[in-house]
Amino acid sequence: MAAKTPSPTVVGQIDHHPPAKGWMDTKPEFKPGNFLYAAKASALETVGLPNPRDWSPTDDDWKLPADWKGIVREGMAERLQRFRSFKLFMDICVRCGACADKCHFFIGSGDPKNMPVLRAELIRSIYRGEMKTAGKILGKLAGGRKLTEDVIKEWFYYFFQCTECRRCSVFCPYGIDTAEITIIAREIINLLGCNIDWIASPVANCFMTGNHLGLKPHTFKENIEYLLDDIEEYVGVRIEPSFNRKGAEILFVTPSGDVFAEPGIFTLMGYLMLFEHIGLDYTWSTYASEGGNFGFFTSHEMMKRLNAKMYAESKRLGVKWILGGECGHMWRVVHQYMDTLNGPADWLEMPVSPLTGTRFENAASTKMVHITEFTADLIKNNKLKLDPSQNDHIIPTFHDSCNTSRGMGMLEEPRYVLNNVCNNFVDMAPQVTRENTFCCGSGSGLNAGEYLEMRFRGGLPRANAVKRVHEDHGVNMLSCVCAIDRAVFPALMDYWVPGVGVCGLSELVANALVMEGQGEREYNLRGEENPSYKPPAEEEAPAEAGEEGEE
Amino acid sequence: MGFLFSLVAVLVLVGIALVGVGGLGLKVLFGVIIPYAAVLTFFAGLVYRVVDWARSPVPFRIPTTCGQEKSLPWIKPNKIDNPCSTGAVVLRMVFEVLTFRSLFRNMKLDYREGPKIRYSSEKFLWLFAMMFHWAFLVVILRHLRFFTEPIAMWQQTLEHLDGFLEFNLASYAIGLPTIQLSGLVLLGGVSLLLLRRIVVPSVRYISLAADWFPLFLITGICLTGIVSRYVVRLDVINVKELAMGLATLHPVVPEGISVWFYIHLFLVCVLFAYFPFSKLMHLGGVFLSPTRNLVNNSRAVRHVNPWSYPVKTHDYHEYEDDFREEMVEAGLPVEKSLEEAQAEKDAAQAPAAPETQETEEKREE
Ligand code: SF4
Ligand code: SF4
Numbered sequence: 001m002a003a004k005t006p007s008p009t010v011v012g013q014i015d016h017h018p019p020a021k022g023w024m025d026t027k028p029e030f031k032p033g034n035f036l037y038a039a040k041a042s043a044l045e046t047v048g049l050p051n052p053r054d055w056s057p058t059d060d061d062w063k064l065p066a067d068w069k070g071i072v073r074e075g076m077a078e079r080l081q082r083f084r085s086f087k088l089f090m091d092i093c094v095r096c097g098a099c100a101d102k103c104h105f106f107i108g109s110g111d112p113k114n115m116p117v118l119r120a121e122l123i124r125s126i127y128r129g130e131m132k133t134a135g136k137i138l139g140k141l142a143g144g145r146k147l148t149e150d151v152i153k154e155w156f157y158y159f160f161q162c163t164e165c166r167r168c169s170v171f172c173p174y175g176i177d178t179a180e181i182t183i184i185a186r187e188i189i190n191l192l193g194c195n196i197d198w199i200a201s202p203v204a205n206c207f208m209t210g211n212h213l214g215l216k217p218h219t220f221k222e223n224i225e226y227l228l229d230d231i232e233e234y235v236g237v238r239i240e241p242s243f244n245r246k247g248a249e250i251l252f253v254t255p256s257g258d259v260f261a262e263p264g265i266f267t268l269m270g271y272l273m274l275f276e277h278i279g280l281d282y283t284w285s286t287y288a289s290e291g292g293n294f295g296f297f298t299s300h301e302m303m304k305r306l307n308a309k310m311y312a313e314s315k316r317l318g319v320k321w322i323l324g325g326e327c328g329h330m331w332r333v334v335h336q337y338m339d340t341l342n343g344p345a346d347w348l349e350m351p352v353s354p355l356t357g358t359r360f361e362n363a364a365s366t367k368m369v370h371i372t373e374f375t376a377d378l379i380k381n382n383k384l385k386l387d388p389s390q391n392d393h394i395i396p397t398f399h400d401s402c403n404t405s406r407g408m409g410m411l412e413e414p415r416y417v418l419n420n421v422c423n424n425f426v427d428m429a430p431q432v433t434r435e436n437t438f439c440c441g442s443g444s445g446l447n448a449g450e451y452l453e454m455r456f457r458g459g460l461p462r463a464n465a466v467k468r469v470h471e472d473h474g475v476n477m478l479s480c481v482c483a484i485d486r487a488v489f490p491a492l493m494d495y496w497v498p499g500v501g502v503c504g505l506s507e508l509v510a511n512a513l514v515m516e517g518q519g520e521r522e523y524n525l526r527g528e529e530n531p532s533y534k535p536p537a538e539e540e541a542p543a544e545a546g547e548e549g550e551e
Numbered sequence: 552m553g554f555l556f557s558l559v560a561v562l563v564l565v566g567i568a569l570v571g572v573g574g575l576g577l578k579v580l581f582g583v584i585i586p587y588a589a590v591l592t593f594f595a596g597l598v599y600r601v602v603d604w605a606r607s608p609v610p611f612r613i614p615t616t617c618g619q620e621k622s623l624p625w626i627k628p629n630k631i632d633n634p635c636s637t638g639a640v641v642l643r644m645v646f647e648v649l650t651f652r653s654l655f656r657n658m659k660l661d662y663r664e665g666p667k668i669r670y671s672s673e674k675f676l677w678l679f680a681m682m683f684h685w686a687f688l689v690v691i692l693r694h695l696r697f698f699t700e701p702i703a704m705w706q707q708t709l710e711h712l713d714g715f716l717e718f719n720l721a722s723y724a725i726g727l728p729t730i731q732l733s734g735l736v737l738l739g740g741v742s743l744l745l746l747r748r749i750v751v752p753s754v755r756y757i758s759l760a761a762d763w764f765p766l767f768l769i770t771g772i773c774l775t776g777i778v779s780r781y782v783v784r785l786d787v788i789n790v791k792e793l794a795m796g797l798a799t800l801h802p803v804v805p806e807g808i809s810v811w812f813y814i815h816l817f818l819v820c821v822l823f824a825y826f827p828f829s830k831l832m833h834l835g836g837v838f839l840s841p842t843r844n845l846v847n848n849s850r851a852v853r854h855v856n857p858w859s860y861p862v863k864t865h866d867y868h869e870y871e872d873d874f875r876e877e878m879v880e881a882g883l884p885v886e887k888s889l890e891e892a893q894a895e896k897d898a899a900q901a902p903a904a905p906e907t908q909e910t911e912e913k914r915e916e
Binding site (some may be wrong): 012013014016017018022023048080081082083084085087090092093094095096097098100101107112115117118121131134140141142143166169170171172173174175176177180207208209210216217218221222243244245246285287300301304305308309312313316334335336337339340341342343359360361362363364365366368373376377380405406407408409410411412413416429431432434435460461464465 | 552553556575600603605607608609610611613615616617618619620621622623625626627628629632633647651653654656657658660661662664665666667669670680695751752753754755756757758759760762828831832833836837839840841842843847848849850851852853854855856858859862863864865866867870871873874877878880881882883884902908
């Protein structure tokens with residue numbers, strides 16, 4: 001059923017006018033390329049999620065549990081009691097429409113139910129129709145609907161067509177966060193066993209092996225060792241990191257995507273080189289081998305279950321604090337949830353950079369620092385030997401990941417790093433960066449192959465903004481601090497803006513690093529010839545030799 | 552459907568008051584009983600809803616951060632949009648509530664063939680909303696003069712300010728009372744909001760009866776108010792007598808008040824009674840929104856979830872049990888050596904001896 005994605009010209013013709021038919025009377029059409037495959041029974045069984053079965057969204061009968069209506073009603077009632085956010089957001093929307101054209105899925109698809117306000121109304125109408133007196137009596141007139149199987153299908157379709165990016169909540173006068181509604185709606189349909197394979201399988205993997213990709217301990221280690229060989233070949237430095245080492249000062253955790261595929265692996269090579277460069281006393285863990293958390297896309301409980309291993313491992317290994325790699329949703333979880341879920345981590349200490357002595361007071365309680373903050377601090381304190389001209393052939397722009405911008409506020413650190421490791425950084429327009437940033441279109445577990453058309457639609461606003469700086473300023477690299485971004489942007493760029501590469505920030509840092517004892521940097525970390533490489537004649541070799549001579 | 556229904560509903564309400572007072576003369580009902588009931592419903596409902604929200608927990612600290620966080624000392628944080636202290640949250644909320652800061656951010660999608668996407672600033676919604684809400688506030692404050700004796704200093708000042716558009720010549724000439732700016736702005740604001748809802752296709756598409764009804768109702772209130780003031784030239788003394796009676800709990804129903812006033816009053820009562828059960832409760836909700844009213848310090852200060860419960864995880868020991876052999880082979884440190892683990896397993900499985908032996912043999916190979 002592999003869908004052939006239509007050409008950009010076809011996909012790019014989007015009508016944003018709502019249809020004549022009211023939204024309560026329209027049904028989603030499950031077409032290849034616009035829906036996600038159902039979770040496999042085995043994945044649900046591994047983590048004990050309800051109603052494991054084999055099914056497909058295109059089936060007429062979704063094999064819901066016998067008392068599915070009761071389950072949904074109870075699930076809603078319970079969450080209305082537990083989350084003020086949910087309760088409030090069900091009640092106070094005035095349908096002003098300020099959020100309507102802020103969602104990348106609406107912009108890219110024109111489907112009115114992708115307007116955040118309508119996405120929320122999908123569940124709000126059930127709240128009114130099933131739980132409120134006025135809605136029960138007056139029905140449609142009071143904005144209420146009855147719960148039917150079609151509603152569940154619609155929820156599945158549209159709540160897996162929201163990447164929980166929170167862009168809508170920036171513009172809502174009451175801060176109504178449709179991401180929060182989506183998170184809870186997904187929890188509710190999970191009670192019926194309606195999840196997607198691309199989320200449930202990583203969750204099951206992560207639970208058993210420690211990471212989404214299901215890399216077993218030896219494979220995890222081997223993958224990193226391959227990259228060490230590459231570094232030796234291209235940079236001329238042999239690095240020997242440690243794994244599961246007790247007594248290290250710092251535990252480093254990054255999304256497993258960085259261990260696995262391009263261009264994430266180049267980012268990971270960047271981490272390795274950076275840590276070697278500064279002589280950091282740190283360890284990798286094969287058990288806490290995942291910074292990302294697809295549990296967050298399943299339920300609050302699953303998020304907690306998967307997140308627990310970071311703290312548990314830091315305790316077992318006896319480290320002082322945790323350093324986290326470049327990731328988006330991992331950081332939303334670490335920043336806004338981890339301490340509440342699995343803290344307090346009393347055995348850890350307030351993070352202090354061993355090189356600069358900087359105390360990361362903003363992480364005093366979680367004891368976990370983002371690598372970009374860490375790197376920015378190193379640069380600020382002159383602890384890195386950098387030659388930004390090594391990146392001269394790269395004209396990068398920066399994609400603010402939704403989660404680190406709207407769920408944390410890390411906006412300046414990456415820009416500071418970029419401006420120090422390369423000479424040509426170009427920012428995109430303010431309407432599409434920082435808190436206004438557009439999602440990659442594949443966040444929150446939607447980066448599945450069968451979903452390509454929808455992902456390209458959702459990624460259109462971001463791609464369009466990149467296209468602008470590509471055309472106006474010759475931007476040829478989209479840098480980011482998120483593993484899902486690194487995984488999905490290459491295809492998105494090829495589709496909408498051919499000629500723009502994708503990299504993590506740490507790759508650019510590593511390109512510019514002048515490593516002790518390095519060879520000629522004729523090749524970059526990708527094994528490609530480096531156009532910015534300057535032949536030895538005018539290299540800083542003499543300076544270096546001079547320094548060594550003094551010692 | 553919602554549009555027509557709401558329009559008709561408001562007209563019916565007008566009719567009810569017209570027949571009730573004009574036809575049947577039920578002045579006590581419309582002048583005393585309904586107002587008391589409405590005000591009671593309003594306050595009881597308001598308190599109930601707000602307390603209900605406020606009592607529900609905020610398990611996680613989820614502010615939407617719209618600016619730089621407080622991190623390294625040399626990076627300037629955006630205190631208002633990414634509040635780092637309670638004071639900063641108060642500021643954020645003050646701007647939100649008084650100036651509709653989030654709406655001010657609004658921008659419009661500009662989609663062209665290509666596809667080419669741009670965003671342009673869009674301040675109309677903000678402007679209409681500001682007009683509407685501020686004018687509403689002033690109108691309410693001005694109406695307080697009916698309920699207070701003597702009139703306070705601030706009320707006089709407000710009245711003065713509000714009436715600064717005194718078309719002196721014109722009003723003396725035709726004998727009109729002072730023009731109240733607030734009433735006109737309110738009517739303007741509500742009409743523009745209504746118009747926007749009709750004209751913008753996406754907004755029309757999402758509109759429910761619950762969106763049209765309050766707009767028509769408030770339009771009705773404005774119009775009857777304006778008619779009472781400028782056209783039928785209501786006798787203010789009588790109205791004040793009624794109002795003071797209500798306020799002092801000694802209700803009286805003076806004669807000679809136009810039916811227009813009763814219609815106005817009735818619509819206001821409906822608005823009051825309807826308020827707590829409607830989206831108008833955003834008035835209370837805006838203060839409670841967890842994406843706006845929380846400090847973004849969840850890494851620095853622990854936030855406690857009152858209903859947190861323990862969950863099943865796959866702990867390190869289970870993990871090592873699953874992969875011990877591979878780990879040892881890959882040179883990864885383990886908590887229990889293969890032998891220790893085997894010995895434990897043997898001890899545990901002692902009764903089922905034959906199977907264990909088999910595995911042991913396999914291992915030795
Ligand atoms: S901006 Fe907020 S209040 Fe307005 S329609 Fe969207 S969610 Fe509702
Ligand atoms: S969170 Fe993002 S994807 Fe979801 S409705 Fe809001 S803008 Fe759209």
